[in-house]
Amino acid sequence: MPDGTADGTADITLLIVDDHPVVRDGLRGMFAATSGFEVLAEAADGREAVALAAELRPDVVLMDLRMPGGGGVEAITELARRGLPCKVLVLTTYDTDTDTIPAIEAGATGYLLKDAPRDDLFDAVRAAAEGRTVLSPAIASRLVSRVREPRGDSLSTRELEVLRLVARGTSNREIATELFISEATVKTHLTHIYAKLDVKDRAAAVATAYEKHLLP
Template identity: 90%
Template sequence: MPDITLLIVDDHPVVRDGLRGMFSAAGGFEVLGEAADGRQAVALAEELRPDVVLMDLRMPGGDGVEAITEISRRGLPCRVLVLTTYDTDTDTIPAIEAGATGYLLKDAPRDDLFDAVRAAAQGRSVLSPAIASRLVSRVREPRSGNLSTRELEVLRLVARGTGNREIARELFISEATVKTHLTHIYAKLDVSDRAAAVATAYDRHLLP
């Protein structure tokens, strides 16, 4: 059986070195390359065509969600397995919606990570237990406008007339992430634009 090929994406060289060493020592895996940000990840994914991309989320120079979105848009055959320290809804949901096959936290045991990569290579979804249980709870919630803390922050800025670029700058996120939050806000409030979202939020006392 051929080795599973990997592209490691993380802005910390020490993390990339550690993952490369771990997979090389395990056998059955081949690390084809490393990327330090999302833009480089997309370019290398297209060039190297790995089976699995191990993707960090928050990186300067292009975040993971943007990279996952672009990899999906280009129709690249690789599976993306998110490996990050962030487990909030504002991180997990956009990553999965963008096309990530799985989502693991960096404190996952080594064998769990190996198993997750094997599963991802076969196209099977893998979620860390904490994330899986939260996603199930979220799906079971009624669509009553239960906005996350970050979604409320975005909506408060929208209510002040702040544009997407300024919201991104103020919250230290990308414009693409702002748009993703707005999409979720519209869906939860059952509206189709900014003005309606703000009006509905005031009606439901979600905004002061």
């Protein structure tokens, strides 16, 4: 097992989290063939990732977002709640606001897309290990645009996504499935929505959201 690089610095230890075995194998092979990195373990979902991160204490967790059996945002939230020192670098194919914003709000150090060049990925992992924020150019550009846009409401991107699904008559269980989160998380989002809109139920939340032009 490698214990350091040629210049004497310690290897950056990694936990790879992705529900696709081929992706995990590919990432492990890439890092194994490059000095300065050590892959400690792999996880197929968010719950397994949290357990392994707590046990192994990697420097960086490479985290996919949408995974059956436990999504990435929930895992990032739990890692932060437990106060684990590992940095989370999201590595995913999804670049919509409904994916990026919740991940960053949950505590991700960086957000990279899977089509990033190999050297960019290595640089991003090194930066994340040092606690520096890393965002793919496309994500960074859209986040800047989003911040500059005036917002007349206080609902987060994820809360608006939940509210849109509620407006379609979608059940909590169906919302959880569509957004790759748990039913408990859906209920938490609804509680926050009710409080922010000063309403007490789903119907009132939807009606108020239309009045405030929060829903198309």
